[in-house]
Amino acid sequence: MPRKRPGRVRTKNTNRREALKLSTMAPEDYNVRPGEVKSIACPNCRTWRRIMGETVLKIREHCISDKVADGEKHVTCPGSNQVVIIDIDVSHWQARQNRLLRDAMPQENRRAARQFYKPLPAPAAPVARIHAGVTLETARRAYLAHVEECVRCGTGQHCTRGGALAHRYVLVRKEELARRKAHKQSAPAARKALWDQRGGATVETANNQCRPRLDGAVSEYRGPQVPSKPLRVIA
Incomplete structure (x- = not known):
């Protein structure tokens, strides 16, 4: 891929002002993304202009009015040939701008890079x-x-x-x-x-053995201490 050459500075003259530092400007008033043409909002006419040069960066010479072709007089903007110094961390500035652009985007446009479609449910059987x-x-x-x-x-x-x-x-x-x-x-x-699991013939034989008690004792399940007559307490 051919390298994009920056615009040539056709003059060494400046507007004799103090160099403009990007750290003193609003982050949204300039664009220094890698791989893109550097541009800035002129501090005088507030129009976006290209930043020219490789080592010494200057705002491209421009006129105040954009209607010179319609017959208006060509008046050079005082912000032309303004020296610009990039004294910011470009990576941090780019990350912050990307976050601001994402937050300002409408909700319906915030989509993932890859779309996942849910499969349509099969029609119910008759x-x-x-x-x-x-x-x-x-x-x-x-x-x-x-x-x-x-x-x-x-x-x-x-x-x-x-x-x-x-x-x-x-x-x-x-x-x-x-x-x-x-x-x-x-x-x-x-x-x-x-x-057969519960005992079978053994249980049946035990149930059929009805032998009388010779000693006259009460059943062993109750015990001899349990009275057989109702207890009447006289107050």
């Missing part, structure tokens, strides 16, 4: 194709409600959606019957497994 969580009663109600609204299904001939609802009702009905049948077959086996 009611006729939903099988998860459908009970026999809900499938029956959905089919009957469609038959009442659909003209074609009311005549005995199913439309596409009505046929799907009818197929779903039949499918749920078969699944419900198969589930009940499997539950009936598995219930005795489950009870038998639980009975």
